[in-house]
Amino acid sequence: MPPRRTQAxxxxxxxxxxxxxxxxxxSTYGYGNVRLDDIARxxxxxxxxxxxxxxxxxxxxxxxxxxxxxxWDAEVGEPAKDVPDPAERLLWTAQAHAKxxxxxxxxxxxxxxxxxxxxxxxxxxxxxxxxxxxxxDVAKLITRGRRLGSIPAGPPPxxxxxxxxxxxxxxxAAVGGPPHDVELTLRAARGVLGLPIxxxxx
Numbered sequence: 001m002p003p004r005r006t007q008a009x010x011x012x013x014x015x016x017x018x019x020x021x022x023x024x025x026x027s028t029y030g031y032g033n034v035r036l037d038d039i040a041r042x043x044x045x046x047x048x049x050x051x052x053x054x055x056x057x058x059x060x061x062x063x064x065x066x067x068x069x070x071x072w073d074a075e076v077g078e079p080a081k082d083v084p085d086p087a088e089r090l091l092w093t094a095q096a097h098a099k100x101x102x103x104x105x106x107x108x109x110x111x112x113x114x115x116x117x118x119x120x121x122x123x124x125x126x127x128x129x130x131x132x133x134x135x136x137d138v139a140k141l142i143t144r145g146r147r148l149g150s151i152p153a154g155p156p157p158x159x160x161x162x163x164x165x166x167x168x169x170x171x172x173a174a175v176g177g178p179p180h181d182v183e184l185t186l187r188a189a190r191g192v193l194g195l196p197i198x199x200x201x202x
Contacts, residue, residue: 015053017043019067022060023105031061031115031123058122061112065126068109076100086145087195090138094168094189098181101172110173135161142193152194163192 005013021043025034036057040050054060076096083089100106109127116124138161145151154160167188175181190197 011053014043014045014049015063016067018045018050018053018060019064020105022064023068023108026061026064027104027108027111031057031112036060061123062126064108065112065123065130068106069130072097072100072106085150086141086148087150087193090141090145090151090164090193091186091189091195094164094185095182097168098172098185102177102181107173110169131165135165138164154194160192164189167192 018039021039022034025039025042028034034057036050037047039060040047043050050060054063076093080089080093080096083092109130112123113127113131116127118124135158139157142151142157142160142164146153146157155163168185171185171188172181175184187197189195
């Protein structure tokens with residue numbers, strides 16, 4: 001018989017299920033339209049259980065942004081650091097991101113960015129705070145890749161970083177999963193970085 005979970009473990013399990021349900025809800029219906037009752041029910045809990053952990057929808061959305069950011073970093077961002085060449089690291093990241101967003105919860109950041117674009121709101125600020133350091137990291141990789149000769153000269157690194165992030169996110173959203181998501185995302189990433197696209201096999 002498996003050992004009983006501690007109260008802290010039960011709370012963490014509840015929290016993660018609610019965050020996953022909220023990510024699905026915000027992705028599917030939008031922040032403005034999703035109901036907290038539906039998020040709680042989808043996760044298998046009552047609205048009271050949700051309010052025990054999150055004061056309101058805004059706090060829940062901020063927690064979702066943090067949760068998705070941490071899972072993306074664990075599965076994509078950190079492993080990418082093992083790839084030494086900047087160009088190869090950016091391609092590896094594009095491929096890993098395409099696989100990461102196959103889960104329905106992963107599209108929530110793009111959904112929230114579209115909904116909160118141009119708004120003065122804590123959710124919009126949290127998304128900016130998340131994306132700007134990522135853009136800086138990509139720009140640094142581009143600069144280093146150009147210095148090493150693995151990325152050709154072109155637009156300013158920060159502008160190119162914005163374009164790279166835009167095409168990687170855009171292609172994965174448009175294609176909507178396998179079987180062509182990885183191949184098309186890699187092609188788009190190569191194209192925007194100015195890297196050669198391998199000839200199709202066969």
